[in-house]
Amino acid sequence: MKIAVLVKQVPDTETKIVINANKNGIDESNIKYIVSPYDEYAIEEAIKIGGETTVISMGPDRCIESIRTALAMGIQKAIHIDTQGKSYDSYQTAAALAKVIKDGGFDLVLTGKQGIDYDNGQVTQMAAELSGASQVMVIDKLTINGDKAKVERRIAGGSKEVYESGFPLFLGCEKGLNTPRYASLPGIMKAKSKPIEKKSADELLGGATALVEFTNFELPPERAAGKRIEGEPPQQAAQLVKLLREEAKVI
């Protein structure tokens, strides 16, 4: 089986976000970048399944570091889709990825349920549509049996939907699917010398144009610290309920 893992490089979850002067993005200085956490479940699952595994990442040169992380964990091959300083919306990103995935003849495409930077959660489904493949998002269980995959995804109330699908298939991975391994030292050393195939995003787009644009980045309004309720627990409880009813009017 040929497996592709789509990986996005994003700011660490600890990052304090600062808006840039043009308000068209965030201040990228002093940011530590990581593999988007949900993509780690995709990497781990691909390694567990085995077969021929390829990591694909689209972004500027810095995302090579994330590609090396995937290689160090145990992915075999790598493709970097270079954005060369340009930015693309989800649809364009999906178009470029779909082209690489179709050309590569991948059976299974694994990725995180969403990138934790823009939190769009769009690229996987769009790339699946553009590739004419099936898709299941937010999965936390996968069993492959011959030419069929059985997949579980969580919906509201802790309930689960169980899907059965053939290939090609795109899956958006959720926490709980597996426990991503740490890269071993030999793995890290080996990853350093592995070849990374480079492709140009612009050439892969096939003329796809942006359908949305992000403008006016801003920080959310700060919440002011509110009231401290003093006293012993029974009085505190009574006072809180009174405030929730009469002042906040939420119960």
Add this chain to the structure above:
Amino acid sequence: MGDILVFAEHEDGKIKKTAFELLSKATELAQTAGGSVMAVCIGSGLTDAAPTLAKYGAKKVVLVEDAGLAKYNTTGFATALAAVITEYKPTIVLGSASALGKDLFPRLAAKIKAGLASDVVSLKIDGGKLSAKKPVYAGKALVDVCFKSDVQMATVRPNSFGTKDPVEGAQAEAMSKAFDGGSLTNPIVEIIKGESSGKADLTEAEIIVSGGRAMGSAENFKILNAMADVIGATVGASRAAVDSNYATHSMQVGQTGKVVNPKLYIACGISGAIQHLAGMRTSKVIVAINKDPEAPIFAKADYGIVGDLFKVVPPLTEELKKAMQ
């Protein structure tokens, strides 16, 4: 501008309340944008759909009834919705940022080449076009999404807008559209009901009671469950509590869990890591109960109680019981 189409979700024919919120917002947008408000419902057993959706502002309701679509299917639903959009030509299409909406809308957007704003918290008409505001970096920042496509689509985070009172006796023109989607790939073969099915999901809950590392054990969550039952709340947890196996991942609130938007969020024994705050900061009212007076959660809380949650939660549950009577 053209019409606004709302994709109304339902469970076994019963329309979900997120649809009413979307129709309320669509009605407001239509006052500026012109055009009419329509709804579309897909599945089977939809006899009550049109009269119910009419009460919340739908003037036309398109029903795609097909036994093959009784259960959700990504490609089937995307094909059906694309056909409805092609026939009725709305310029705005709204859905809920639910498990279903998040799966379906990007697929549909790529199919019809429409721009999509995901998980938006605000919508307005600006210069004849839709403008959407959405949180990015798990709510640490906000961004405006502008559209470059003719059809403009958005999924809306539940509880962002509120719902107008239903208008009894309002009528909508009901129209059926046949499904011509061919055979369906990757069907749902089974639905496993969860222990909290029937309760609102965290992402749609109006009240949430959450526990952190200080809960100490999974067993201790029963005091939160008891309080939640009194006020009809859904129980959540911090990542620390989930990683300690006190709670399941489906209960996790935060940047790598669920982003929630309730009117009341009660954080018990949660210190307030930046990732957790990112997931619940849009809550209308936040209550924090924590032993540590320096806990960062207090800086975001409307009401703070410095104290041992095990001493505060039981009397609080009793007081809430009295208040709810």
